[in-house]
Amino acid sequence: MPRAVITGWGRCVPPVRLTNANLERLCDTDDDWIVERTGIRERRISHVESTDLAELAARRALASAGIEATDLDLIIVATCTPEILCPTTAAMLEERLGADNAAAFDLNAACSGFAYSASVVTGMIQSGFVERVLVVGAEKLRYILDYRDRSTCILFGDGAGGAVFEARDTPDGAGVLSVDLGSDGELGRTMVWGHMGSKGDPSRTVDPEEARLQFEGQAVFKIAVQGIAASATRALERAGLGTDEVDVVIPHQANARIIDAATRRLGIDPERVFQNIEHFGNTAAASIPIALHDALEAGCIAPGDIVVLTAFGGGVTWGSVVMRWGDRVESLGTHHGELPSTEATVFDLLQPNLDFFAPDAD
Numbered sequence: 284m285p286r287a288v289i290t291g292w293g294r295c296v297p298p299v300r301l302t303n304a305n306l307e308r309l310c311d312t313d314d315d316w317i318v319e320r321t322g323i324r325e326r327r328i329s330h331v332e333s334t335d336l337a338e339l340a341a342r343r344a345l346a347s348a349g350i351e352a353t354d355l356d357l358i359i360v361a362t363c364t365p366e367i368l369c370p371t372t373a374a375m376l377e378e379r380l381g382a383d384n385a386a387a388f389d390l391n392a393a394c395s396g397f398a399y400s401a402s403v404v405t406g407m408i409q410s411g412f413v414e415r416v417l418v419v420g421a422e423k424l425r426y427i428l429d430y431r432d433r434s435t436c437i438l439f440g441d442g443a444g445g446a447v448f449e450a451r452d453t454p455d456g457a458g459v460l461s462v463d464l465g466s467d468g469e470l471g472r473t474m475v476w477g478h479m480g481s482k483g484d485p486s487r488t489v490d491p492e493e494a495r496l497q498f499e500g501q502a503v504f505k506i507a508v509q510g511i512a513a514s515a516t517r518a519l520e521r522a523g524l525g526t527d528e529v530d531v532v533i534p535h536q537a538n539a540r541i542i543d544a545a546t547r548r549l550g551i552d553p554e555r556v557f558q559n560i561e562h563f564g565n566t567a568a569a570s571i572p573i574a575l576h577d578a579l580e581a582g583c584i585a586p587g588d589i590v591v592l593t594a595f596g597g598g599v600t601w602g603s604v605v606m607r608w609g610d611r612v613e614s615l616g617t618h619h620g621e622l623p624s625t626e627a628t629v630f631d632l633l634q635p636n637l638d639f640f641a642p643d644a645d
């Protein structure tokens with residue numbers, strides 16, 4: 284049976300930074316509080332659409348794998364902030380990349396989207412239906428954030444990351460070894476974004492209360508810690524591995540304290556846990572592929588390593604993927620394209636959010 288091996292990786296983070304000092308001007312918060320409670324120092328705010336971020340991450344992942352878009356059988360875009368609902372972001376990518384032989388669909392499992400997508404890909408590769416798949420996580424989360432609401436806006440950023448999965452019959456046993464997925468709709472009420480569905484009738488006006496992301500911070504924190512630890516444990520058990528055999532954990536970057544608490548429960552020391560939340564905040568479905576890219580570029584993954592991807596998100600959903608890394612930790616090629624440049628400041632980019640969500644604020 285073939286295994287799903289990651290052979291290419293790429294990311295696209297937009298250039299405009301939203302620092303903690305910038306946030307101090309928008310809501311009642313401060314740098315010390317944010318760093319201590321979340322580990323985040325800055326995030327990126329996109330001047331383009333999530334499809335544009337996805338496209339560049341995809342092109343970089345394809346170059347890294349050394350394959351052409353026409354080699355792809357399938358494109359999955361994990362996102363909860365697609366530019367539009369239909370055509371899907373994946374279908375738009377298929378056209379932009381010229382991936383003429385690929386099926387394409389979006390997958391929404393919020394922050395667990397990349398882990399869910401990797402699990403779907405694993406099943407399809409092992410059953411022989413597909414051989415080469417591009418998975419992209421892409422988000423423009425600033426669209427759903429009220430930057431006067433300090434309980435939510437400090438956490439999130441925009442970005443995209445991509446990975447190419449290929450079917451391999453590798454004698455070294457590389458590839459995805461096991462997965463664990465789950466959800467709990469009742470707990471899902473702790474984290475809600477009620478806009479952009481078909482609720483109500485077409486003439487309804489958009490209510491800012493519905494259009495902004497809301498969650499019960501402390502409840503979500505606890506559910507996330509328990510969810511990540513339990514899911515990763517189940518996936519490792521299925522793979523017949525103990526936590527002492529794990530070389531690198533790439534967790535969803537939601538909050539440094541969530542990551543620390545969950546991996547402590549797992550009994551995995553911090554040196555084996557990759558974090559880049561300091562620079563990008565929580566980028567939902569994009570966070571694991573961005574972190575995976577950064578971990579590889581930083582030399583944190585070696586050939587043959589046992590790597591665990593683990594995530595938790597809205598729904599609520601959780602997912603973990605255990606894999607043995609292949610023999611290559613360097614990209615085969617580089618895509619040199621860039622996003623269009625912008626003169627806009629972070630405050631220019633956020634002004635529409637301020638006008639919509641909090642028009643009466645100072």
Ligand SMILES: CC(C)(COP(=O)(O)OP(=O)(O)OC[C@H]1O[C@@H](n2cnc3c(N)ncnc32)[C@H](O)[C@@H]1OP(=O)(O)O)[C@@H](O)C(=O)NCCC(=O)NCCS
Pocket residue numbers: 311312313316317320321394433434437438498499500501503504507537538565595596597
């Ligand atoms: C949101 C979160 C960072 C808040 O951290 P916390 O340690 O739980 O903080 P609390 O909500 O208990 O608030 C503690 C105090 O800080 C205040 N506070 C909250 N946000 C603040 C901010 N941005 N700046 C300054 N003070 C803040 C609160 O009002 C509270 O003050 P009080 O004690 O006077 O009432 C944390 O709960 C979290 O990360 N939750 C998970 C959210 C998440 O990741 N969602 C997506 C999952 S994929």
